Amino acid sequence: MAAETSAAANRAARQATEHARLSARERLLAAANELFYEEGVNTVGIDRVIERAGVAKATLYSAFGSKDELIRAYLEQRFQARREHTLSGLNPVETAREKLLAVFDVLSESFAKPHYHGCAFVNAAAEARPGSPIETAVDGYRGWMRELLTQLAREAGAADPELLAWQLHLLYDGASVSARMDHTPQAASPARAAAEALISAALD
Amino acid sequence: MAAETSAAANRAARQATEHARLSARERLLAAANELFYEEGVNTVGIDRVIERAGVAKATLYSAFGSKDELIRAYLEQRFQARREHTLSGLNPVETAREKLLAVFDVLSESFAKPHYHGCAFVNAAAEARPGSPIETAVDGYRGWMRELLTQLAREAGAADPELLAWQLHLLYDGASVSARMDHTPQAASPARAAAEALISAALD
């Protein structure tokens, strides 16, 4: 623990000699992010992760301790990235009402990405054993999203902010499911239109 | 094929001696239905299925040929059951508009069941390898549901039946996701309310 102050600091610089200037932990997370997302956390084995990361197995276990913990870190990283990406998409937008709609525009961008494979949290939850650390990571993500929508609905002046936020969340999740399972990146469009109708009705 | 006319006929009667009067195939499907749905198709191994079914491994492979085919049959069975259950729920309802809402009432019943674990098709798709027979089974289910909603939207007189059906499908999927991941069987309620608003807006 105490050795990390200097050891971890110069490791980032030293690693510039190797294939990338990323730390082993970062390379592992990047590899896990690609493989777990595209093929599922259960399907992908440890060996494939360390191979893609270019890292020894012992290094993975010294950094994360277990596969479960690696999965948790992968979801946590995805949560942070999604939060920042969403908030930065909402930033330039003026009103709360427009921000609520902008959430679906950000979602639309995700669907358009070449290897979109559904919501990482829905997929992970489908594979999670009950009580696994996956579930708490999923809860954190969903709690944040719901709170964001509720706050915006309240600012927009909705009669029942919790209800509107829940309904928009349904559309949000439904769009993710449709984009993947119906093989169409257009699913954000009907979701956004429906959101517009619900918001209008809620502001009466 | 030809041997099934008499052989399969008396098997049902003969099996009355054993633990149940169900055929080995039926017992296997019932066991697969419970285990695959509750724990995921990849997590559950063949051994656990045959153990619960009280059937020998060779019997499974003579009946289904492979685990993939067992999974496909499990999804097909679920599709048929869901279709019949949904249609029978819609049957007593009069107008097309009310039928569209009744779809969410049927969904609400599913959420209330003690071991609801999300949409079986969403879960299976999350675990499916690309190109596996799971995907075609999933496509069949989604195609049917979309067609049902589209037909009802058309009968109800929606300006754009395909769009309304898609939006209701988003709410339908979103409710399933929310019921599972937010641990609340109430998710059908906001979905139904949102559907009502969208339908009203679409009939203007």
Place this chain on the structure above:
DNA sequence: CTGGGAACAGACAGACCGGTCTGACTGGCA
């Protein structure tokens, strides 16, 4: 120059996977 810590490759253990096969038993039919 030398010692220590981190990362390396890879063997290994123990469990489990899907799938095949053998051999015994049973119940209905000729």
Place this chain on the structure above:
DNA sequence: TGCCAGTCAGACCGGTCTGTCTGTTCCCAG
């Protein structure tokens, strides 16, 4: 009575899984 299809239990196969461990290389600090 004898036959036979279907089921049974379970050994077995090759492969893969997570996780541990050994021994080596390498870089940096002192």
